[in-house]
Amino acid sequence: MIIDLRSDTVTQPTPSMRVAMANAPVGDDVYGDDPTVNQLEKLAAELLGKEAALFVPSGTFGNQLAIMTHTQRGNEVLVGDACHILMHEVGAAAVLSGVQIRTFPVLDDGIDVEKLGLMLRGDDIHFPDTGLICMENAKSSGKTVPLANMEAVYALAQSQNIPIHIDGARIFNAALALGVEAKEIAAQGDSVNVCLSKGLCAPVGSLLLGTKKFIKKARKNRKLMGGGLRQAGILAAAGIIGLTEMVSRLEEDHQNARYLANRLEEIDSCSVLRNRLDINMVFFTLPESVITESTLVAGLLEKNVKISGQEDGEYRFVTNHGVSSDDIDWVIESMKTLVSRYS
Amino acid sequence: MIIDLRSDTVTQPTPSMRVAMANAPVGDDVYGDDPTVNQLEKLAAELLGKEAALFVPSGTFGNQLAIMTHTQRGNEVLVGDACHILMHEVGAAAVLSGVQIRTFPVLDDGIDVEKLGLMLRGDDIHFPDTGLICMENAKSSGKTVPLANMEAVYALAQSQNIPIHIDGARIFNAALALGVEAKEIAAQGDSVNVCLSKGLCAPVGSLLLGTKKFIKKARKNRKLMGGGLRQAGILAAAGIIGLTEMVSRLEEDHQNARYLANRLEEIDSCSVLRNRLDINMVFFTLPESVITESTLVAGLLEKNVKISGQEDGEYRFVTNHGVSSDDIDWVIESMKTLVSRYS
């Protein structure tokens, strides 16, 4: 068996999901006829406190669909520096929606609301209109954003009639870490995107949520983007189990992440980024002089452990449904052996 | 039970597909780790005679991904008049790829190759470059395009170094009607898109096929468009059955279509468009003076028969896996009753 720490996207559908998928009643969702998709969308809307939901093929799809639906060609979209939309969505917003992305800093205690306020564009022939603000919680960096900070940002946005989209790919992780309900986070924006295929273990899919009017418009844009699926109830069946049975399980991943962080610190040269250890992601540095990236990746693979290479000089290990505390012990022992062999 | 003639997209996954989906080994396909997706892509490439294949969420996604991957911003894309890309993909090519669509006529005996040749843009500062030609076979109109005509178009395109994309949403229907192998049709272009969720009954998905180089580039553009799925092997498992077990079944749909056409002609005022009766789609007219569209749609629905309203003054009935010849008899008797009641 492989221990896969690259991401929580690697999670496998659970046995009960497989049964549900095999038995799901389905219909053609482009016609609105799939009962299982409809059930999932209804369930998600209730759970996240939004009027309506829309099943989409991926998290990137959900974020980009939100951008396309909120904005007009030529708008400026404000996003946090280093967020997924800017860094890991292949530059899609400019291609698909013709919008300019500009970044605001997100600090350890959240977004500087005053600075953000200064970034909103006034009425000037040289300026694009500010069409959307995006917040991410939990952030790609592993940190959460305090609810009060999100509230302050949303208040600012509403005062200027600028919509807010929340990238809540790991909203349930964020809610757990912050000790709030997911719907309290979702309430801080006009739309929110939620992933089913990460910690929740569904094989495929995300949900975009918002008002009925917004989701109606998004449904058409989803078709434009090629995301109108047919008998998608197969996937939705697993999503329903994800939302109803798997949310409470995320606590394990968070505990395992803290355990992994502690054990990594047993390795002298490992420096864990403790200030970003909020959810199921452990970021740390390990100098190339101690062990090179390629040696570590290849060495662990020989021990049946898959990790990603560094990004911006940091390793990221992600705990997930397929990783137990015993697995973590195995990873640490393997790393110790490798480090001692090469240093 | 509903008899659904709106499209062959309404097909349900078969029992063996449900078993296969429940048991499919899966992995994270964004990392290239899903064995079932990999198996489907390999199988499809062999079957269609292309170097490589890529699983995508829908037919619209596959066509638009092909356009994005073949072209550069500002190119002109030549497509047949009334084709799916122009008429039924929400204007996506302009939004997603920034390309101008221009149409060439497709006549009953195929594309006028000489006229098409005159439409290729020369070197002039006022002209966009011709970046792509799209052919559709079978066409959305129900007609097939002769293989020799496709060969002539491809020869022209190759002589000018212009790539060809084939919208083969119903390529296996076309092959059956033309009495050729699907790969012979696929050979008339640089890329081809094939749907799994229509007559082949898989719940979700299409395949885009082409050279390894093209598919590598398309894989990245698929991520940009939000079509990078995770444990997509669930869906691919059904697709494999579609390609291996369901292709030969299409003959039934074609026979049923001809049977449906014959029986429709029993209704005096029904005029079947016989010259487009090549595959599983029956187009016909029925004057509003005899029975209005809304009356017919609602009246049949009461009899558990779902049909679409007219488009451009024509009704389209599509035979599919869920429609037997007995069902067709029921449809015809219901229509006769309705027509006699209202006229």
Add this chain to the structure above:
Amino acid sequence: MIIDLRSDTVTQPTPSMRVAMANAPVGDDVYGDDPTVNQLEKLAAELLGKEAALFVPSGTFGNQLAIMTHTQRGNEVLVGDACHILMHEVGAAAVLSGVQIRTFPVLDDGIDVEKLGLMLRGDDIHFPDTGLICMENAKSSGKTVPLANMEAVYALAQSQNIPIHIDGARIFNAALALGVEAKEIAAQGDSVNVCLSKGLCAPVGSLLLGTKKFIKKARKNRKLMGGGLRQAGILAAAGIIGLTEMVSRLEEDHQNARYLANRLEEIDSCSVLRNRLDINMVFFTLPESVITESTLVAGLLEKNVKISGQEDGEYRFVTNHGVSSDDIDWVIESMKTLVSRYS
């Protein structure tokens, strides 16, 4: 001296224009401070019967700015087949505005309004919204469109709340040919684009006209497209003379075109397209077997006559301010000599 029949864009500014340009009071038009630009825009608005006008760098700029300002990303724009926007603007609408172009036929007696009505998109998830209809008068083909036909199209568009843009690059030529006021043509749409640098002889520029609200929005989009000029009053000064002194002169060009057509028919193998001889453009065919395109172009150039090569098998000779009836005699004699030498 060269006789230049390639286009009426080759016209030179007149001596009085040069004086006016040398003496024009100017200011920074991005700030709205250029009195001469303001005067031109006011004058044009009055002349064409629109609320407001905007000076733009070119006819292509004006048309594309209208498209950008009327539409939203993803709209469908209906244009006449073979119109300038489709054929000679480098595919710009898809790039700049993300809109899909679809063509309606324009016949000798104008647009088939019933067919056009069927092309307007209904409410369907597969359809882009119809965002704009463009008419061209005079057409690039040399023909005018009857005013009554334009009225019928505008009535249709207004009944569906779809805006109309008129490409009036040669609107004064059209008005002359139709025996109406230019403002009567301009009244058949929500916006109109008018060229100053063709028959009117201004060196640079066009005007986009519409409601105040539309022009305000267009002014910002003009900046986005890089068309915010500074001391543009220099050019506007010539434009004012174009509008006030040069419109009546177009009659000469029309007479010369008819004279040229008559004389071309003295050449046996010349076939003038008489049904399109409405304005200052003479289209004709001359078989390659009689004289090849390259021979004709080069041979005339030796005689100081500049012509364009064929497009779609037709030659186009355009009369303009720099072409007198004596010049036409010289052209015909030169052609006769060349044809007799080579045939």
Add this chain to the structure above:
Amino acid sequence: MIIDLRSDTVTQPTPSMRVAMANAPVGDDVYGDDPTVNQLEKLAAELLGKEAALFVPSGTFGNQLAIMTHTQRGNEVLVGDACHILMHEVGAAAVLSGVQIRTFPVLDDGIDVEKLGLMLRGDDIHFPDTGLICMENAKSSGKTVPLANMEAVYALAQSQNIPIHIDGARIFNAALALGVEAKEIAAQGDSVNVCLSKGLCAPVGSLLLGTKKFIKKARKNRKLMGGGLRQAGILAAAGIIGLTEMVSRLEEDHQNARYLANRLEEIDSCSVLRNRLDINMVFFTLPESVITESTLVAGLLEKNVKISGQEDGEYRFVTNHGVSSDDIDWVIESMKTLVSRYS
């Protein structure tokens, strides 16, 4: 007479420019026939040390044309924070070119080359390709970038085969401030944009420069963007004088800027941003508690002095051809009066 400190774009064409414009030989530049445009492009290419040049309607046009010509749809373009392309071009790059903008910090001593290096995108399915890096010199902030810093950035870019575009709207101001030739700055990139209508006093236009191959491609894209002008030699004639006679005059503007800075500091609450006082732009703060923005703007206007409101809390006064040192004295006395009246 108005004293206009809003920008150096407000400069008027000089008397010799007006004479030159009145007498310029012109032709249709879309056909390449305008001798004066050709002369200007040749002259500029020599002066800036590039193979070829292209006359464009504005600085925004030139920058956006460079972006369109260097990049492909979906690329990421790296620009300095607070640069003109990001802040003052209406978000055009996303609309016109479909590219994502990402910012690198530009500090007082220039660009952090190491950090910039880390921003170049590697080969990953989540990443857009880095398609272009833009440098600005002089910067919109009033500062220049040291030549050695530009060289280091260009070396990095060349090592990764990434093109560099230089926004040299005020390249001659930068050259003067740095004590180098403008062509030495232009040599630090593959393309450069130079404005004629600012300190150089031409009424309209900029120049985009690069290799012959690049400019050929840009010429076609210029047509797409609507910037193909006809008898543009009228404007080019003024541009020639700008390049040949007005460059040396910029020294006056720089001296006046320093004089203005000194005098502003006589006003107690005025705080001049001395570290950005490199060219003809003086940035300073003046607290709202001392005098409000609207009071200052309106009060100076009554004294025939035009200034812009604050942007990001700063006033910007720009010296230019129409502003003498006596004018500056008048401005300062007027400000003193206003400040004392309201505080």
